[in-house]
Amino acid sequence: MNFLQAVFLLGASALIAIAPSTVMAQGVDEQMLLHPPADSWPGYHGDYSGRRHSALTQITPRNIKNLALAWVFQTDQLAQIKSSPLLVAGILYFTVPDNIWAVDARSGHQIWHYIYPPNNGEHIGHRGVAMYKGYLFFVTPDAHLVSLNSKDGTVRWTVVVADAAKGYWTTMAPLVVGNRVLVGVSGDFDNLTGYIRAIDPETGATQWQWNSTPPAGTPDQTTGGMTWMTGTYDPDLNLVYWGTGNPTPVLKGTTRPGDDLYTCSIVALNPDTGKLVWAFQVSPHDTHDWDAVETPVLVDGDFHGEPKKMLMQTSRNGYFFVLDRTNGKNLLTSPFGPLNWSLGIDKQGRPIPNPAKEPAPDGRLIAPDEGGLTNFRSPSFDPRNGLFIVDAHPSYSLYFAKPADGVYGWAGADYDVWGKGVIEAIDYQTGKIRWSHELGPEGSGAGVLTTDSGLTFTGDAMGNFLALDSSDGKTLWHAGSGSHIQSSPITYELDGRQYLLTSSGGVLFAWALPPEQ
Amino acid sequence: MNFLRLALHWNLWLAAPLIMSLAHAAAQTPPDSAPAGTAVKQGGPVVRKSYPPALVRSGRDLFRQDCSFCHGRDAGGGESGPDLTRSKLVTEDVDGDKIGVVVRHGRPDKGMPPFDRSDQQIASLAAFIHTQQSRALSRGSGGRKGVDAVDLQTGNAEAGKQYFEGMGGCSGCHSPTGDLAGIASRYRGLELEEQMLYPRHAKSRVTVKLSLGQTITGNLAYLDEFTVGLIDSTGVYRSWRTSDVQYKVDTAVDAHVELFRKYTDADIHNLMAYLETFR
Numbered sequence: 001m002n003f004l005q006a007v008f009l010l011g012a013s014a015l016i017a018i019a020p021s022t023v024m025a026q027g028v029d030e031q032m033l034l035h036p037p038a039d040s041w042p043g044y045h046g047d048y049s050g051r052r053h054s055a056l057t058q059i060t061p062r063n064i065k066n067l068a069l070a071w072v073f074q075t076d077q078l079a080q081i082k083s084s085p086l087l088v089a090g091i092l093y094f095t096v097p098d099n100i101w102a103v104d105a106r107s108g109h110q111i112w113h114y115i116y117p118p119n120n121g122e123h124i125g126h127r128g129v130a131m132y133k134g135y136l137f138f139v140t141p142d143a144h145l146v147s148l149n150s151k152d153g154t155v156r157w158t159v160v161v162a163d164a165a166k167g168y169w170t171t172m173a174p175l176v177v178g179n180r181v182l183v184g185v186s187g188d189f190d191n192l193t194g195y196i197r198a199i200d201p202e203t204g205a206t207q208w209q210w211n212s213t214p215p216a217g218t219p220d221q222t223t224g225g226m227t228w229m230t231g232t233y234d235p236d237l238n239l240v241y242w243g244t245g246n247p248t249p250v251l252k253g254t255t256r257p258g259d260d261l262y263t264c265s266i267v268a269l270n271p272d273t274g275k276l277v278w279a280f281q282v283s284p285h286d287t288h289d290w291d292a293v294e295t296p297v298l299v300d301g302d303f304h305g306e307p308k309k310m311l312m313q314t315s316r317n318g319y320f321f322v323l324d325r326t327n328g329k330n331l332l333t334s335p336f337g338p339l340n341w342s343l344g345i346d347k348q349g350r351p352i353p354n355p356a357k358e359p360a361p362d363g364r365l366i367a368p369d370e371g372g373l374t375n376f377r378s379p380s381f382d383p384r385n386g387l388f389i390v391d392a393h394p395s396y397s398l399y400f401a402k403p404a405d406g407v408y409g410w411a412g413a414d415y416d417v418w419g420k421g422v423i424e425a426i427d428y429q430t431g432k433i434r435w436s437h438e439l440g441p442e443g444s445g446a447g448v449l450t451t452d453s454g455l456t457f458t459g460d461a462m463g464n465f466l467a468l469d470s471s472d473g474k475t476l477w478h479a480g481s482g483s484h485i486q487s488s489p490i491t492y493e494l495d496g497r498q499y500l501l502t503s504s505g506g507v508l509f510a511w512a513l514p515p516e517q
Numbered sequence: 518m519n520f521l522r523l524a525l526h527w528n529l530w531l532a533a534p535l536i537m538s539l540a541h542a543a544a545q546t547p548p549d550s551a552p553a554g555t556a557v558k559q560g561g562p563v564v565r566k567s568y569p570p571a572l573v574r575s576g577r578d579l580f581r582q583d584c585s586f587c588h589g590r591d592a593g594g595g596e597s598g599p600d601l602t603r604s605k606l607v608t609e610d611v612d613g614d615k616i617g618v619v620v621r622h623g624r625p626d627k628g629m630p631p632f633d634r635s636d637q638q639i640a641s642l643a644a645f646i647h648t649q650q651s652r653a654l655s656r657g658s659g660g661r662k663g664v665d666a667v668d669l670q671t672g673n674a675e676a677g678k679q680y681f682e683g684m685g686g687c688s689g690c691h692s693p694t695g696d697l698a699g700i701a702s703r704y705r706g707l708e709l710e711e712q713m714l715y716p717r718h719a720k721s722r723v724t725v726k727l728s729l730g731q732t733i734t735g736n737l738a739y740l741d742e743f744t745v746g747l748i749d750s751t752g753v754y755r756s757w758r759t760s761d762v763q764y765k766v767d768t769a770v771d772a773h774v775e776l777f778r779k780y781t782d783a784d785i786h787n788l789m790a791y792l793e794t795f796r
Contacts, residue, residue, distance in 0.1 A: 362670075
């Protein structure tokens with residue numbers, strides 16, 4: 001290649017990286033997933049890093065007082081929206097169990113609405129669709145994967161992902177890596193093996209499967225390790241990062257002595273083969289239902305003066321972890337709220353569970369509660385301030401387990417005693433909380449989005465959407481939504497305007513500055 | 518700023534009296550205190566209403582889809598939802614008259630959403646839940662999850678008295694012959710222990726000072742960053758923008774929260790044993 005060719009290529013790739021996509025007909029391709037244009041949100045996390053941090057700066061701390069409602073979409077049904085919408089080629093795609101809506105992002109009007117047939121699977125929630133080319137990928141309560149045509153919601157094919165009759169269900173937004181659709185499964189009420197399956201987007205055929213735990217019935221071994229939520233991806237290292245869920249039986253560990261690999265772990269898999277490259281266990285021998293499926297956020301930056309490729313997770317068990325994502329070595333383990341169940345941290349950076357705080361016949365007071373110090377709510381990494389910002393849930397609960405509860409499924413009982421919500425901005429190099437913002441009693445279901453103009457978007461326990469100053473957590477804007485916020489915000493640019501998209505109850509809200517500004 | 522919430526959901530105002538009474542009705546009591554009419558007695562002959570199998574099956578399928586995540590597939594309790602087979606509300610329910618209300622309104626203060634279900638669907642859910650309750654109670658001790666009052670009785674009442682009057686600091690606000698007299702007759706077992714650790718339904722007093730100096734005191738009814746509301750002495754709801762007033766919430770209940778990090782589990786069981794003497 002000569003110099004002029006090289007310059008042209010460099011210029012062309014720069015344009016692709018930052019300009020709005022003008023070639024819309026093909027939907028989502030590999031380049032869009034690697035370098036999402038400003039007018040897109042092509043996957044659950046927005047990009048492969050999971051930072052949920054936007055470069056858009058049209059909305060600023062100075063002008064946000066003028067942020068106004070652009071439109072609202074009402075689903076007219078009771079299920080709460082827990083999904084992150086996709087925005088591709090001016091159309092939003094979002095879900096509740098059994099349902100996908102395609103909505104015009106300019107007018108807020110419905111283009112099509114798909115309903116999966118009635119089924120007996122778990123309808124606890126749904127995180128959204130994945131997209132590749134002009135195809136959508138949608139998991140169902142009865143553990144099927146449906147692929148649809150994005151232009152009209154017609155079904156291309158349906159495949160079984162897991163056996164719902166055994167107790168599996170699916171809720172997650174799949175992750176597209178290359179020509180693979182990665183799907184995870186759920187199911188804690190039975191002793192089941194957890195797994196991630198890679199599926200061919202054209203045909204629905206299984207390409208590979210990675211099991212997180214041994215087959216049910218293996219002596220002295222655990223089951224569980226459900227792969228509840230969407231992972232992240234590093235294209236340079238070619239590693240997919242995923243969190244796994246808790247062991248089963250849940251509250252009783254007597255039939256599964258030892259660490260219970262690979263439950264409550266952050267794992268790095270080769271996406272081409274599904275082989276495990278490394279694993280770090282967040283909760284060895286968990287007995288409190290504390291999945292480690294929270295977003296594994298990928299950050300390149302300095303750690304104590306050295307450049308590092310990091311992976312960060314605020315985990316349900318109450319600890320904030322920073323790992324070297326090239327090899328899984330621990331860089332930092334630090335509590336981000338009250339916790340009383342561990343004896344400390346071992347040499348590998350893993351918490352050591354206190355046997356005296358395992359569920360007992362007369363009950364144990366445990367911090368945090370079963371829902372955990374955080375949960376499905378997406379955190380955000382703000383590189384400008386070096387802050388990992390999370391919707392946390394300081395809480396206490398009672399945990400019980402007795403021989404009569406058996407060794408299948410839940411195998412015990414737990415009861416929340418007290419909890420609240422608070423946004424915590426964690427300095428990632430030390431684990432110290434630089435600022436916090438109270439959200440109210442019981443806690444908030446809202447996730448966090450940050451932007452380069454220094455804004456943090458989230459919501460409180462009373463259903464107020466909030467915009468905070470990322471440097472100190474002060475409230476800059478709010479709007480009462482009238483219901484429970486159970487989703488994480490997204491943002492994109494369309495027609496030269498920056499939109500913030502939030503949801504509450506069964507309603508989707510689009511916010512923007514008035515057009516003349 | 519402290520946030521106390523007595524009305525989570527925007528429409529809780531309309532439902533507040535209903536939800537308060539439902540919350541009380543759902544208190545978990547030992548089976549031998551269930552009303553004779555619904556007739557489930559532990560140890561003795563079990564009299565149970567039997568439901569058409571087809572109705573129970575369709576209730577089971579509906580339960581599996583909407584309810585089982587929180588209440589367990591067998592209605593014995595699951596992620597964050599109580600064991601319905603031990604629920605007093607279920608025991609007192611007749612063909613869904615009480616269950617239907619909870620299903621359709623949810624329990625916003627406890628995180629249960631509402632479900633839009635027809636009368637026929639409610640009837641099928643009730644048939645399934647009652648069948649599960651009958652099964653659980655007639656099976657004896659095997660296979661039950663959930664907590665009986667006797668499970669919690671591993672403490673020492675004298676040690677609990679020492680804690681109450683000493684390190685726990687409880688006697689600073691409470692008295693066994695005063696506000697807590699008869700508490701163990703009003704609450705039993707797990708519910709007594711939960712209230713002891715954190716009294717969810719305790720009302721907080723709030724004093725609001727207006728810009729011209731007038732102060733108004735009442736029971737806190739709503740609080741977020743932007744609005745404070747109270748029920749005044751005449752029973753009327755009043756609210757103000759937090760930016761327009763100064764307000765002070767009586768945070769006595771926070772003393773319970775302060776104790777969480779100080780308790781040993783033995784302290785909790787001893788305190789329970791002591792409280793159980795306040796009949």
